[in-house]
Amino acid sequence: MTISHPAPTDARVEERAAVDAATFAAEIALRDAPIVLRGQVAHWASVRAAAGGDRATAAYLTGLGDGGKPMEVLIGGPAFGGKFFYRGDNLEGFNFHREKAPLGVLLSELLRLSDVPEAERHILYANAATAPEHLPGWAAANPLELPMGGATPRLWIGNGSQTATHYDGSTNLACVVAGERRFTLFPPDQVGNLYLGPLDRTLAGPPSSMVDPLAPDLERYPRYAEALGHAVVADLGPGDAIFIPAIWWHHVQAFGTLNVLCNYWRAYDSSVSAFHAVVHAMMAVRDLPAAEKAGWRAWFEHYVFADEASAAGDHLPAPARGVLGPASQDRTERIRGYLLKSLQRR
Numbered sequence: 270m271t272i273s274h275p276a277p278t279d280a281r282v283e284e285r286a287a288v289d290a291a292t293f294a295a296e297i298a299l300r301d302a303p304i305v306l307r308g309q310v311a312h313w314a315s316v317r318a319a320a321g322g323d324r325a326t327a328a329y330l331t332g333l334g335d336g337g338k339p340m341e342v343l344i345g346g347p348a349f350g351g352k353f354f355y356r357g358d359n360l361e362g363f364n365f366h367r368e369k370a371p372l373g374v375l376l377s378e379l380l381r382l383s384d385v386p387e388a389e390r391h392i393l394y395a396n397a398a399t400a401p402e403h404l405p406g407w408a409a410a411n412p413l414e415l416p417m418g419g420a421t422p423r424l425w426i427g428n429g430s431q432t433a434t435h436y437d438g439s440t441n442l443a444c445v446v447a448g449e450r451r452f453t454l455f456p457p458d459q460v461g462n463l464y465l466g467p468l469d470r471t472l473a474g475p476p477s478s479m480v481d482p483l484a485p486d487l488e489r490y491p492r493y494a495e496a497l498g499h500a501v502v503a504d505l506g507p508g509d510a511i512f513i514p515a516i517w518w519h520h521v522q523a524f525g526t527l528n529v530l531c532n533y534w535r536a537y538d539s540s541v542s543a544f545h546a547v548v549h550a551m552m553a554v555r556d557l558p559a560a561e562k563a564g565w566r567a568w569f570e571h572y573v574f575a576d577e578a579s580a581a582g583d584h585l586p587a588p589a590r591g592v593l594g595p596a597s598q599d600r601t602e603r604i605r606g607y608l609l610k611s612l613q614r615r
Contacts, residue, residue, distance in 0.1 A: 272504050272524060277453050277482045282503035282511065287311070293415045298440070303454050303503065303513045310444045311508030313411040315529070319447035319507050323383055323527040326447045327376040330426075330529070333406035339369035340395040340403055340426075351392045351523075352431040352481065353472060360467065370395075372403055376527075379428055383526035387429075394427035394523075396473065400531075413533060417442055420533035427523060434463060434478035434520040438544065439537040441513040445505045448528025452503045452511055453482050455496050455518040462496035463518060468548060475544070482520045541601060 284305040288297060297304060310316060318329035343353055345365040356364040370378075375395055382390050400407035400422040408422055420442075434455065443450075455463065463478040471477060480486070480493045487494055503511050513519060523530070554565050572581050582593025592607060594600045 271506075272449050272451055274451070274483075274522070274524075276451065276502045276504075277485075278497055278500045278502055280501045282452070282454065282501045284503075288415075290415055297512050298416065300512065301514055302456075303452075303501070303511060303517060303519075305503050305505065306510045306512065308508050309415075309510035310411070310413070310446075310531075313444075313446065313508070315407075315411050315446045315531075316508045319529065323380060323447075323525075326527055326529060327380055330376060330404065331373060333404045333410060335372045336402045336405045338402045339371050340375060340398045342368050342370045342375055343394045343396065343427075344368060345392045347389050347391060349392070350431075351429045352433070353394065354433055354477075355466065355472070360470075363472065365392075375426065379426075379527050382428060390428065392428055392430050394425070394430045396425050396427075396432075397532075398424045398426070400424060407531075411531070413442075413444075415442065417533040418535040420535050422531050422533060425523075425530040425532065427528060428526050429528075430523045431483075432521040432523075433472060434480070434482065434518050435472075435475045436516050436518050437475070437513065437534060438515060438542055440515050440535045441532055442510055443505075443513065443530055443532040444510040445507055446529040446531055447507055448523060448525030449507075450505045450524070450528070450530060451522040452505070452513075453520040453522075454501050454503070454513065456499055457516040457518070459496040459499055459518065462492040464490045464493065478518065478520075483522075540605070 282303050282305050284307055287306055287309040297306075315326075315329060319326040343365050344367070345351065345353060349364045353365050354363070356362040375393065379393060382393070385391075398404075404424060407424070411422075413422065417440075434453070436457070443452075464480055465476045466472075466479050468476045480490045480496075482497075482500075485493050485497070505511060554562060557565070575581075582590040585593065587594070592600065592604045594603075
């Protein structure tokens, strides 16, 4: 590993050597903490090609075929230092813009920028590009032999960027193909110490921390010192992978003039996201008088958080349980219909 930048903390993510599918299912897939799998995808053709440098990496990707759908590319000027973030004290916008570009155009521009002095270099980042749409030959040439619930491979291609601290709603397996990556991770319970930005106007989906882990302003964000006490860091090179459980916060730095990462989010129904439930509860519960909030807290404990919550309707005849029935697609649709009807403006 050649990353020379100082890490935000000395604490490191647990590591182990590559695992087979059975071991992954038994020992990794249900973990409640991240783990690095060294060399997990070192056998991939893409990783072997990337050992030849930027031009070899670009040639390999080009050879996989262009699916014909332009990628969304985030673009920032030299002055923003690769940190994709909000713009202005009032967060009135973003410090980057988005454009659509075919894979070949993106790769050509990244190669051109590799010869530009770093202080004058624009930062480009194609994020979460689905392989079937953009690199149709990817999955066959670089198969993931681990059980991730049929997750779609997604490519992240760019140069030196920073992704603000955020969470994913599902478990994530991130595999480095070219360049190096540093992940700084925080447990889910540190949400109150990360000083989140707007929940309803985000950089790229989930809300992000307002604190820069590389230069934290502890006068403005004093509780972040507590979060740092729980942080762990992982440095990954080509062929390495990291397993990140759902809801773990992570800040990601990409190094190099052409870096490529492939990740897999275990499929889940985002329309029933717990985050949406939190936002709705803010509207329905947060501003109630203290006594009423205490009463609704008991409801949440009984129906949502208690160990026996899934059995909360067992005292009713099965046909009468409705939304209290056991988890199933039918129950999900029943709850969705009930909520849609109740949320309609009257």
